[in-house]
Amino acid sequence: KGHINPALRFANCLLKLGVDVTFCTSLSVVQLIDKETIPQGLTFAPFSDGHDKGKHPNTTLQQFISDFETNGARAAAEVIASAAGTRQPFDCLVYTTVIPWAARVAHAHGIKSALLWCQPATVLNIYYYYLNEYHSLISSNNNSPNYIEWLNTQAKSSVVYVSFGTIASFQMEQLEEMAVGLKDIRRPFLWVIRDSNQAERVRKIVGLQEHGMIALVAGLRIVAFPQWSDQPTNAKMVEDVWKTGVRVRTREGDGMVEGKEIARCVEMVIENKEMKANTEKWKEVTREALKDGGSSTKNLQSFLDDL
Structure with a gap:
């Protein structure tokens, strides 16, 4: 849930600012989400990635990721297309690092996309320097409560x-x-x-x-x-x-x-x-940053203003 929980929290922040949010993810992931943690007003658009009961032990990680991309890209495209021409079309597609293909889906439908970076900013800097400067130097579920x-x-x-x-x-x-x-x-x-x-x-x-x-x-x-x-x-x-x-x-x-x-x-x-x-x-x-007027809330509002 390293990407789902941050995405849900981000969705909750947007909802509090009056933004309509639709959460599109696989059925297997939806089943893992604690219903009590779902923000009020959040709309879900679940899809089948071919692994509705989760990844089977005999399925390779590469195949699992490939199936998720194939089915996920199709589902995201259908969700975006279904709202096109209505009073509330989608303005932006927010995605995490595990689904980079989402940006292509957004571009194909003429809407903006934004990456929700769930890792420390330090890691993002490492990728930047690796590609631009230092490449040569850096070569069981328990259902009981x-x-x-x-x-x-x-x-x-x-x-x-x-x-x-x-x-x-x-x-x-x-x-x-x-x-x-x-x-x-x-x-x-x-x-x-x-x-x-x-x-x-x-x-x-x-x-x-x-x-x-x-x-x-x-x-x-x-x-x-x-x-x-x-x-x-x-x-x-x-x-x-x-x-x-x-x-x-x-x-x-x-x-x-x-x-x-x-x-x-x-x-x-x-x-x-x-x-x-x-x-x-x-x-x-960190709690000060999350308060009204804190750096985190200011950055979120700045993000919405840019849209």
């Missing part, structure tokens, strides 16, 4: 949250090392694991559910375990710039992160008073 009840019984800021998104995956050996590390710290944790077989293996290592049922704006300290895309840059920002967390160190030779390293990092971010102070500082900075 029990975990909410469990979280409500824990002390404030005491739970370690573990999640690696919807695409990144690990070998079982690495998952076992993480499980050992989390068990050793003897602190409550919430770990999101999609694969039921992996979840069962982790549960056997860690113990029963009661041990562990398994960020910046929220004021949370971070243990970064970067895998791909913008994650290495995010990890560097967390550790070296914002100083709100640490990055795990891999084992020399095979790149494995040992359980004791996981435990060391978690204990460090929990006990480090400087990191705690920094998270509170950045939380307040």
Whole structure:
């Protein structure tokens, strides 16, 4: 949901400013959205990408992306065309980095398009310098709400949250090392694991559910375990710039992160008073930006004015 949640939040901001918004995405994604998080007044235009129950394990990521583009481009074109000539035609198509083809659809129908950048601006700068200056130098769903009840019984800021998104995956050996590390710290944790077989293996290592049922704006300290895309840059920002967390160190030779390293990092971010102070500082900075008259709201209004 790394792109869906920011898109929903952006849609909510536009709705508050009186803009009509239609959210076009696949049926499989719509099924994952918590209905309570849907902004009031938002219109949905779902389409079938050929994977209505989600990506099948036997389907390659390349094929999944290709199917999404083929069906998504057709659906977006139909939605735009259906409103053409009406009192409320579409003026702009906003898309995220995972669907660059959306800009071509907008251009083909004579409307503007805008990229909703969900990654840090630092990552955007890296792409720019790579292409223009430094190219030669840089070559399981849980439908039970029990975990909410469990979280409500824990002390404030005491739970370690573990999640690696919807695409990144690990070998079982690495998952076992993480499980050992989390068990050793003897602190409550919430770990999101999609694969039921992996979840069962982790549960056997860690113990029963009661041990562990398994960020910046929220004021949370971070243990970064970067895998791909913008994650290495995010990890560097967390550790070296914002100083709100640490990055795990891999084992020399095979790149494995040992359980004791996981435990060391978690204990460090929990006990480090400087990191705690920094998270509170950045939380307040970001909240000020989101207030009326803040830099974030001003930028959003500027975007609408340009349209």
